[in-house]
Amino acid sequence: xxxxxxxxxxxxxxxxxxxxxxxxxxxxxxxxxxxxxxxxxxxxxxxxxxxxxxxxxxxxxxxxxxxxxxxxxxxxxxxxxxxxxxxxxxxxxxxxxxxxxxxxxxxxxxxxxxxxxxxxxxxxxxxxxxxxxxxxxxxxxxxxxxxxxxxxxxxxxxx
Numbered sequence: 001x002x003x004x005x006x007x008x009x010x011x012x013x014x015x016x017x018x019x020x021x022x023x024x025x026x027x028x029x030x031x032x033x034x035x036x037x038x039x040x041x042x043x044x045x046x047x048x049x050x051x052x053x054x055x056x057x058x059x060x061x062x063x064x065x066x067x068x069x070x071x072x073x074x075x076x077x078x079x080x081x082x083x084x085x086x087x088x089x090x091x092x093x094x095x096x097x098x099x100x101x102x103x104x105x106x107x108x109x110x111x112x113x114x115x116x117x118x119x120x121x122x123x124x125x126x127x128x129x130x131x132x133x134x135x136x137x138x139x140x141x142x143x144x145x146x147x148x149x150x151x152x153x154x155x156x157x158x159x
Contacts, residue, residue, distance in 0.1 A: 011076070012049075018145050048125070049109075051078070056102060062089040063092035065077065074131065078108075081122055082122040083121060092112075114126075
């Protein structure tokens, strides 16, 4: 009616859990905003989905993280756990291929939650926008209990 919501886009939760501030993630790369801005989820689920429509650009060889570009050109990094690269892919199963177009809610990675936790790794999942220079505004829904594929964790507007 007044156009106040024009240009606002949203990311849905890629995994169930409780959202936390990226600043509180116990990893300097994320907490200091070195890779970008966003939010993190102290996860409870075992399937990581696409938080938006877009294209999977990179899935790390160890399957512990993936990068995608959404339909607006926003670059997203979804990192599954902290220091989980050290597992060399053990406990992570890739469900899609690089270059694949996905819809919000499509499964991307399945994890063996118990194996990862028993190995001593955190399953906090940072969701980071890496090209924040194209954004005019970003709003994170911190401190909410979120359901994978249902709840909005972040909204943004392009410049």
